[in-house]
Amino acid sequence: PPPELLSNREREVVDSLPSRFGPPTTTVAVAGLPAEPSTPVSLVPPAPGEPPLPDAILNARELPRLANFSVFVPWHRRLAGGLIELFMAAGDEEELRSLAVAVHGLCNPQLFVYALSVALLHRPDMRDLALPSFVSTMPGRFLASDAIRRAYLEANLTDTQREVVLIPRNWTANDEEPEHRLAYWREDVGINVHHWHWHLVYPSQAPRAIVQKDRRGEMFYYMHQQIIARYNFERFSVGLGRVRRLGSFREPLREGYYAKLTPNIARDLGYAGRPDNATISNVSRELERVFLDISDLERWETRIFDAIHSGEYINARGERTPLTEETGIDILGDIVEASVLTPNPNIYGDLHNMLHFFIGTCHDPTGKHQEQIQAVTEPATAMRDPVFYLMHAYIDDIFREYKNTLQPYSEAQLGLPGVALTAMSVQTSTVPGEQAPPAPGVLRTFLQESDIELSRGLDFAPRGPTLVRVQHLQNAPFDYTFSVQNATGAAKRVTVRVFLAPQTDERGIPLRFADHRNYFVEVDKFVATVAPGASELKRSSAQSSITIPWEQTFRDVDTNRPPDNTPQQQDFSFCSCGWPQHMLLPRGNAEGLPCVLFAMLTDYELDKVEGSESQEGGRCKAAVSFCGLRDKRFPDRRPMGFPFDRLPRNADHYLRQFMAALDNMRAVDVTVQFTNRVLLRRLDGAAEATPVTS
Ligand code: CUO
CATH class of the missing domain: 2.60.40.1520 (Hemocyanin, C-terminal domain)
Structure with missing residues (x-):
């Protein structure tokens, strides 16, 4: 069997587990944790006189354990940012492990896996650590829920009885939907893992040293521009025209999508579907603490185009600052996404992240049905949905508008x-x-x-290869x-x-x-x-x-x-x-x-x-x-x-x-x-x- 890792079986609270970093004999007892970590953390309520839980953990506890987590939600980003900071500040491997075990036991598991993964990717002492394949640790976000249910059944059989679970090729729609011709591409495991991993390497909220990578905003523009170019190439391959760009926030989204994915199979909290011709509405969802109107999106859009056409953006002190040939695209990338590096969030808002959210909650914009977000609102699953490409073609068009203001190359x-x-x-x-x-x-x-x-990803199932x-x-x-x-x-x-x-x-x-x-x-x-x-x-x-x-x-x-x-x-x-x-x-x-x-x-x-x-x-x-x-x-x-x-x-x-x-x-x-x-x-x-x- 594969070694037990903290990121395995994300909903199983561990009592003890072998070290994922050190020799396999080291164990960590959850309640006691290592004898003297420099920041003592305990899963039992602190006794009088004992240090309280770190704020990052207390805050993260407010996100229900079975809620779907997404970095496109500002509140979730803040929680993740706090945990990443906590993990980054751990003095050594032992302390990191004790913190990780505590967060794993106390907080939303999707949030935990995200925050720990970002920290492991960025801690110098963890650079030789190989993260397990995300498909195997969180299969609910990459593979049909039907197949995962079937895998659970297989996992309960003996090794000799188990069979390989076949995932059919046409499981999300049929050819009556023309967009379904591209399902093999949109739903490819590798493409979706890449997108998830890219957003781990380039988190939009974390300690500044992590977010502030060289030309990060430009990379956001370029990597997603290439996705759209590749998608159009693929469309031509199957006889479809270039992807339609989202022209207005108020137009019907012709392309519906039903992901049939259930990240929380135990509670059946699958990603919501979206019928054909849905429209987005003003959002007021207490579930994710987002309260915004379509007119907010439109205002941000207008201000971003003002910056592009005037060649100047408004910085944090309210001063007009030139978008230069050297760094203009980089700043614009941070503004449009928006990452925490965005120079003036009051002016430019959170356009791209919120579009993921507005579209992904258009089936229940007020949350009155207590419905989950759609697949397009989570990086691990967003690229499966045809609407992702309408939306990102629109985002790409903003960057192109800017690039078109620059001198052609001599x-x-x-x-x-x-x-x-x-x-x-x-x-x-x-x-x-x-x-x-x-x-x-x-x-x-x-x-x-x-x-x-x-x-690794079949929580509560018997161990053994499936x-x-x-x-x-x-x-x-x-x-x-x-x-x-x-x-x-x-x-x-x-x-x-x-x-x-x-x-x-x-x-x-x-x-x-x-x-x-x-x-x-x-x-x-x-x-x-x-x-x-x-x-x-x-x-x-x-x-x-x-x-x-x-x-x-x-x-x-x-x-x-x-x-x-x-x-x-x-x-x-x-x-x-x-x-x-x-x-x-x-x-x-x-x-x-x-x-x-x-x-x-x-x-x-x-x-x-x-x-x-x-x-x-x-x-x-x-x-x-x-x-x-x-x-x-x-x-x-x-x-x-x-x-x-x-x-x-x-x-x-x-x-x-x-x-x-x-x-x-x-x-x-x-x-x-x-x-x-x-x-x-x-x-x-x-x-x-x-x-x-x-
Ligand atoms: Cu990667 Cu919108 O940023 O999906």
């Missing part, structure tokens, strides 16, 4: 004198069950089955070859930026650069040295700067550690933030979706950031483009999304014309071809491919 900013990217190709490896590799330029996707071990099996998209690994001509006469360090985009819009009409740029998804970014003269750079799709490997999504703590265990890879928890490798490519279609692969070389001397030159050899560099580098500044000085984040100099141009005079860029046509069959079964995480028919 040729000097875009070019790299003396270095040319003369050719580029991709070669996909042989697809499981086929004899030969695909033709050059053909990328391949198919289906895979993976098993997830759930016993498996569920999910089907998901997968892509065949591929290699890039870049041919470079370096005429500078010396070796040159370059950043290679690689993007993929659909060739046309949903009607098959070519897109002008001004619009096309919004569809480019980053697939890789890396630093390389090119020798003088002609040379080739090779790169594998597995090295992508946005992804984490399959194992980190689907495997458990002890097995997800890379075999070599090198120092730079030990920093596993932070690394678990990242887009899943199995979703690196859009699905494409059976005929092969026409795409453009774009690459650009830039001067590393201009790109590099002091102290973050760790693209090579640093700690935890997986998924750096989406998750940053731990304890370091973002290692690329250029704006995130460069060169697609701004309008072109000529609004009439297409990509070809945009690149015309720039030898350091190259675009080639590729296709993404999808095979609607399960070609891979890796039931035990083994590397070999087992072709099966389906």
